[in-house]
Amino acid sequence: MEQVTQGWFQDLFKGYGHMLIEGLWVTISLALISYIIGVGLGLLGAWAKLSGSKAANIAGETYTTLIRGIPELVLLFLLYFGLEIALRSLFSLLGIPDFEVDRFTIGAIVLSFICGGYLTETMRGAILAVPKGQMEAARAHGMNRVLAFRRILLPQIWRFALPGMGNTWLVLLKDTSIVSAIGLHELMWASKTGGSNTRQEFTFLFAACVIYLVITAISNFAFQTAERHASRGVVRR
Amino acid sequence: MQWELFTAATTWQAVANGLWVTVKLLSIVLVVGTAAAVPLALARLSKHAIIRWPAWAYMYFFRGTPLLAQLYLVYFGLGGIFAATPAIRQNELLWPFFRDAWWYVLIAFVLNTAAYVAEILRGAIEAVPHGEREAARAHGMSHSLMMRRIVLPKAFRLMLPAYTNEVILTFKATTIASLLPTIFELRGALGQIATRTYAVIEVYLLMAVLYLILTTIITRLLRLLELRLTPYHRPRVDVDPVPVPATGPH
Numbered sequence: 001m002e003q004v005t006q007g008w009f010q011d012l013f014k015g016y017g018h019m020l021i022e023g024l025w026v027t028i029s030l031a032l033i034s035y036i037i038g039v040g041l042g043l044l045g046a047w048a049k050l051s052g053s054k055a056a057n058i059a060g061e062t063y064t065t066l067i068r069g070i071p072e073l074v075l076l077f078l079l080y081f082g083l084e085i086a087l088r089s090l091f092s093l094l095g096i097p098d099f100e101v102d103r104f105t106i107g108a109i110v111l112s113f114i115c116g117g118y119l120t121e122t123m124r125g126a127i128l129a130v131p132k133g134q135m136e137a138a139r140a141h142g143m144n145r146v147l148a149f150r151r152i153l154l155p156q157i158w159r160f161a162l163p164g165m166g167n168t169w170l171v172l173l174k175d176t177s178i179v180s181a182i183g184l185h186e187l188m189w190a191s192k193t194g195g196s197n198t199r200q201e202f203t204f205l206f207a208a209c210v211i212y213l214v215i216t217a218i219s220n221f222a223f224q225t226a227e228r229h230a231s232r233g234v235v236r237r
Numbered sequence: 238m239q240w241e242l243f244t245a246a247t248t249w250q251a252v253a254n255g256l257w258v259t260v261k262l263l264s265i266v267l268v269v270g271t272a273a274a275v276p277l278a279l280a281r282l283s284k285h286a287i288i289r290w291p292a293w294a295y296m297y298f299f300r301g302t303p304l305l306a307q308l309y310l311v312y313f314g315l316g317g318i319f320a321a322t323p324a325i326r327q328n329e330l331l332w333p334f335f336r337d338a339w340w341y342v343l344i345a346f347v348l349n350t351a352a353y354v355a356e357i358l359r360g361a362i363e364a365v366p367h368g369e370r371e372a373a374r375a376h377g378m379s380h381s382l383m384m385r386r387i388v389l390p391k392a393f394r395l396m397l398p399a400y401t402n403e404v405i406l407t408f409k410a411t412t413i414a415s416l417l418p419t420i421f422e423l424r425g426a427l428g429q430i431a432t433r434t435y436a437v438i439e440v441y442l443l444m445a446v447l448y449l450i451l452t453t454i455i456t457r458l459l460r461l462l463e464l465r466l467t468p469y470h471r472p473r474v475d476v477d478p479v480p481v482p483a484t485g486p487h
Contacts, residue, residue, distance in 0.1 A: 069449040071409035073416075074424060078441040085438060170301075177303035181416055192309055195317075202314035209302040209310060216301040 012203060016194035020204070023190025024211055030104065030186060031173050034111035038172065039165070041116025046123035060120065067117025073178050076110045080182050083109075107179035107186075115172045122164030127153065129160040158230040166223035170216060187211060239436040243443065248430055252447065255426030259411050262422060265343060266407060270350030277355035279384070282362060292355075299352035305413055307349055312341040312417050338417045346407070346414070353403055361396035362388060394467050401459040405452055412448075423447065 009017050048060030067075075084101045091097075130153055138148035180189035187208050195204030242248055280292035299307065319325045319335045326332060334340065365388050373383040415425030424444060431440035 066445075066449070068405070069452040070445045071412040071424070071448055073412040074441060074444050074448055078438070078445055081437040081441060174303035177305040178413065180305070188303065188305055188309070191306075192313065195313060199317070199321075201317040202310070205306060205310040205314045209298070209306050212302045212306060213298065 013194065013207070014198040014200065016198055016204070019185075019190040019194045020187065020207060020211070023185060023187040023208075026104070026185060027173075027176050027187040028215070030107055030111065030179065030184075031169075031176050033108050034115055034176075035169055035172055037108070037112035038115030038119055038168070041112060042119025042123045045116060045120030046127055049120065049124050050127060064117050064120050067114055072110075072114055072175055073181060075114065076107070076178060076182060079110050079113075080106050103179070103182055103184040106182065107176070107184050111172060111175060111179070114175060115168055118168045118171065119161075119165065122161050122168065123157065125164070126157045126159075126161035130156045158226075159234065162223060162227045162230055166219070166227075169219055169223070173215060173219070174212070239434060239439055242430070242434060242436050242439050248427075248440075248443070251426040251430050252423070255421060255423035258420070258426070259408075259422040262342065262346065262411050262414060263408055266346040266350050266411075267404060270347045270407075271354050273347065273351040274354035274358055275389070277351055278358035278362060281355060281359050296352045296355055299349050300356060304345070304349050304410055305416065308342065308345040308413060308417065311345040311348075312338060316341055338419045342414045342417060342420055346411075349410075350403075350407055353406075354400065357396050357399045357403060358392060360399070361392035364395050365391045397459075397463045397466060401456065401463065404459060405456060408452065408455060409448070 013020065045060050045063055048056040048063075051057065080101075080103075083106060087101055134152055134156075135148055138152045139145075143151065176186055177188040180186055180192070183189070191204040191208035192201075195201035198204070277292055277295070280288045281296060283289045283292070316335070325335050369387055369391065370383060373387045378386065411422055412424040414420045414422055415428060421429065427440050427444050431437045434440070
């Protein structure tokens, strides 16, 4: 941190710039972890909604209805306090008093759930977009369901899902900011705290906005590249 | 679990007070934000780079950064600058206005909503079939008359499903307003009850149920509006064929 706390960086952020960098790191890792789990939940949710089992259908439907209908902030607080009380009573039963729930973990759980809810719809649409005959052909060739899913469905799902996945990623990235409400030291918290410590609120908060915009721009580029890669052989550009 | 909380008059008084603030915030933001989105979307589609570029930058900024960051930027950022300006701070008429978090919330939400709705409207304007524009021009309409009479009315109808979605997202986002001091919309008002009674889980469960019900109601209402405004999209109701009177032997 020695090198960057000099020059214009030092002048602009009055020695609190390292907070922004640490916050950025927390934001990015939180978003990435939640996204990876969210994609898994999305595939699972899509499978539940499309499966022949009535119970799975209802579970999938309930999941997306809850995510769509309850504000992120309410879900965050509900799970934060709920898990804290649940885990604390569990650990005190086990004889470990003063158990503190890790905020990063809570944030990642909530954000994965939200992200997975939105991705369920994306994945469902993508699975439906792959012609049914292809799966039937794969099964007719003697592939089992897992192999057919992995070799036939999965490579094609990306092509249809990537635009929606890109959107959800950007929504998730912005949603990480609300985790500052439970006191996680991510970018939003860092810029607000750094700003009020130096009485330079505007500078710090604007810097945070610029950082979000840069991540957005990089993500857009990455998703465009991924989309081109997933559609190779289909769309010529 | 403190179940008596659900029957307490104070809880439902807080729900009523909070809901009133939420509804006020949501309706002002939607009306002003949507109105501001029209010129913004038109500017974004302008032929002239000097008009198009600022609209693009505005929309990129407000769609690319979190609403919370914008809220903080407006309240702590701009508010901090105002508080440090003696001309405002010492002005007895201006300061009560500049000190009130409510105005900052309104401004931040309107700026944000305008950007999102403008993007939806831009897509809808581009989706208006080209033949309709050509027909309007062939009838001798000027560009502005064509926009006003043909393109915008059609675009408004085309954007309705996406707009419904945006209304729900904005409604859910109003909860973020309570992260500023002195804003007690539904989440903020019930949050006070939670702090006072320590019945955090009960209060947040109630909140989740209330929001779930409210989003369902709003979605249903907007779908009805959609059906009214786009009657040609209604699923065709196949009328049972009129039973042919049996021709009995005469």
